[in-house]
Structures are given as structure tokens and as C-alpha cells.
Amino acid sequence: MGKALVVYASRTGQTKRIAELIAEGIRMAGQEAELVDASRIREPSQLEGFDAYVFGSATYHGEMLPSMKQLLFMAEKAGLKGKVGGSFGAFGWSGEAPERIYQTMKNVFGMEMVGDSLRLKSAALEGGVQMAQGYGRDVGAKLAS
Numbered sequence: 001m002g003k004a005l006v007v008y009a010s011r012t013g014q015t016k017r018i019a020e021l022i023a024e025g026i027r028m029a030g031q032e033a034e035l036v037d038a039s040r041i042r043e044p045s046q047l048e049g050f051d052a053y054v055f056g057s058a059t060y061h062g063e064m065l066p067s068m069k070q071l072l073f074m075a076e077k078a079g080l081k082g083k084v085g086g087s088f089g090a091f092g093w094s095g096e097a098p099e100r101i102y103q104t105m106k107n108v109f110g111m112e113m114v115g116d117s118l119r120l121k122s123a124a125l126e127g128g129v130q131m132a133q134g135y136g137r138d139v140g141a142k143l144a145s
């Protein structure tokens, strides 16, 4: 069984909810998932021992939250090359953060990314639960392949 780490940066809980649903989807696909707030990851060793990483942040003023930025600098030293990756985030109108995270994981860390980043205005909107769980299932399926 593969093990995924889902890390989120969220101010009002929307991105956290998406993270929970992605973790559920990964488990539905028969893989393990651990869920952590980005601000709780303080050293690169906390990123060791996983086969997949799914990082997410809400977008504020066109940017990801500072705790996700810090996490990405830390992840640079964690040897994630070739690991399965995905990214997500809640947004209001422009949603830059998930795509920035995705491109960093792909181009800087050299990870094997799932199809695209997941951007949702809210998991509470119609179809949101299924989309977020579906993203988790995709991560789980890529882990199993």
C-alpha cells in the first residue's frame, strides 16, 4: 500500500475541507493518506517516508499563503524527484496558488504529477465533494500504477 501526505494552507477552512476530501479519495482508492496543516511542518524530515504528496493553498492577493511558500522551500531539500504529486486550493476569482504549487512540484522537484491542479471555489458548491474525492482517487490510482 502506498502512503500519501496531504498538506494544506487555509485561512477560513475552505482549502482544509478540500484537503480532507482529497485524503478520503486517496483512501477510497485503497491507499493511505495523512493530513497536515502546512504550519505544523517545521523540518524536511517531516516530509520523509511518503510515496505521494498533495500540496494545497488558498489564493490571497494573487499568491499562496506564507506557510505553503515555506513548505515548498523546505520540500526542495526533501528529495521528492519521481514521487507522485498533485496540488489544490480554494479560490475566489483568479486562483493562482494551486497552479504555482503544481508547476513548482513538477519543474523544481521533478515529481510525477497527476493531470492538473484542482481549483474549487468551495467544496460545498454542487459537485465539489465528488471533484475533491475524485482528485484523491486519481492520486491513489497513480500511486498504485
Ligand SMILES: Cc1cc2nc3c(=O)[nH]c(=O)nc-3n(C[C@H](O)[C@H](O)[C@H](O)COP(=O)(O)O)c2cc1C
Binding pocket: 009, 010, 011, 012, 013, 014, 015, 016, 057, 058, 059, 060, 061, 062, 063, 090, 091, 092, 093, 094, 095, 096, 121
Ligand atoms: C483579502 C482577500 C484577498 C483575496 N484574494 C484573492 C485573489 O487574489 N484571488 C482569488 O482567487 N481569491 C482571492 N480571495 C478569495 C479566497 O481565496 C477564498 O475566499 C478562499 O475560499 C479562501 O480559502 P481558505 O478558506 O482556504 O482560506 C481573497 C480573499 C480575501 C479575504
